[in-house]
Amino acid sequence: MPAAPQKRSSPSYEELDPQIEALVNEVIERVADKWTMLVLEVLDVQGKLRFTRISEAIPGISQKMLTQTLRQMERDGLVKRTVYPVVPPHVEYELTEIGRSLGEAFCGVWLWAEKNLKKIEKSRAKFDQRAAVRFG
Amino acid sequence: MPAAPQKRSSPSYEELDPQIEALVNEVIERVADKWTMLVLEVLDVQGKLRFTRISEAIPGISQKMLTQTLRQMERDGLVKRTVYPVVPPHVEYELTEIGRSLGEAFCGVWLWAEKNLKKIEKSRAKFDQRAAVRFG
DNA sequence: CTGCATCCGAAATGATACTG
């Protein structure tokens, strides 16, 4: 998509080839996943952890989703998986360098969410109220 | 939801009540949505736009998803919707102050993705190769 | 032009049972 070259009043993201941009979008979609972010935070905060510890730290997650998420993160190089060949199995997960840097990058969003939580809730309440009025 | 208060050993993002944290997570999940981010970027770059313009700027999106996304963003106070009572209808969308600040917050993630794209692809290739070997 | 309602198939996720 040749997207007519456009002036950006305030270049906040950078100009990119459409192709690169698509790839970046894809990466972000993957990484901005709900569980991925929670796992990221847990590992960032608590360091090296076993499978069960992580699942305990993330209340709603199923073992299926945790496995899946950890695999993806491992594949993307965000997480390092260490298996100790003992019985019963002992597996540890920890963030890699890239993983930690992603944590930092997300920090901005985290802070934003924290900071704007009240405003958002207020906005929602207002919106819902207006909607309710409309339908009597 | 009384959610048993939990101890956190080493807070990296800020110590938060589990309740606040849950809300923050919820906000992030909402906001980290695929279409939301694309709409966010388009409006950030191009400013005030009509419905059809936005849909043109985001190749894969269906009208349903665009409507849905814009509604959510409006509800969260990220987007301002202006209706000109003319016929045919004329509706314009633009980011609010909060919306723009979210754009900035996400900028870090965007840059991260751009910067680490290569590493991620390399990591994936390696991972997939190992997996392939495992299964002959 | 904008956008809501509905139907339908596809994909994501959860619950459960089982294995090394």
Added chain:
DNA sequence: CAGTATCATTTCGGATGCAG
């Protein structure tokens, strides 16, 4: 303990038709 496999369910998303 750390998964895999399977099945049931929910959710998502696209297509279509209609309305203000």
